[in-house]
Amino acid sequence: MDIQHLIDRLEELIDEGRHIWLTRFTMIDEERALELIDQMRISIPEEVDKAQRVMNQRDRILAQANEEAARVVDLAREKSATMIERDAITQAAKSQAANIVEEARQQAETVRAEADAYALDVLRELERQLEQNLKVARNGIEELARVHHQIQARAAAPSPVEPAPETEEAEPTRPDASAAS
Numbered sequence: 001m002d003i004q005h006l007i008d009r010l011e012e013l014i015d016e017g018r019h020i021w022l023t024r025f026t027m028i029d030e031e032r033a034l035e036l037i038d039q040m041r042i043s044i045p046e047e048v049d050k051a052q053r054v055m056n057q058r059d060r061i062l063a064q065a066n067e068e069a070a071r072v073v074d075l076a077r078e079k080s081a082t083m084i085e086r087d088a089i090t091q092a093a094k095s096q097a098a099n100i101v102e103e104a105r106q107q108a109e110t111v112r113a114e115a116d117a118y119a120l121d122v123l124r125e126l127e128r129q130l131e132q133n134l135k136v137a138r139n140g141i142e143e144l145a146r147v148h149h150q151i152q153a154r155a156a157a158p159s160p161v162e163p164a165p166e167t168e169e170a171e172p173t174r175p176d177a178s179a180a181s
Contacts, residue, residue: 003043003129007136010036014140025147033140040133047126054122058115065111072104 013036017028080097 003040003047003133006036006040006043007133010040010136010140020147025143025150027147028144030144033144037137037140040137044130044133047129051119051123051126054119058119061115062112065108069104069108072107073101076100076104 010033013028013032014026017026019026076097079100080093082093086093
């Protein structure tokens, strides 16, 4: 499964969650969130496998380039051997052979550089996606942990309205009605 699709599903899960009034917190379905995280864990090795396939493809391209270079070099050697037999064009043959070898070397180097650049781009993109996925997962974990701790803290906190402790106070003395007369 595409890692980007999983990230979109995680984002949808958070958007669908129940927002806690007067807070930035959202309650989400823990089971669905953990399922998405598990799918991400499965998908990441797939991305690594893709990168490995790219590296293998790069190696295959390099091998083909080396074979082509060897073929061109062999061809150049055959041509130069034929030309050496002819005295008049010996110098031209050496020069042409050197040019062919240099051209083959340059072609092989170009193919190798392009393959390396392609592999590097793919790996950088994979790294970026992995870092983004890791950041999303960590943010989700931190948010869930913070909400969990707040819920626990609220449950452990005393109720805001507690009855006042009962104390026996002496009744205030009233002036005696007979003393007033």
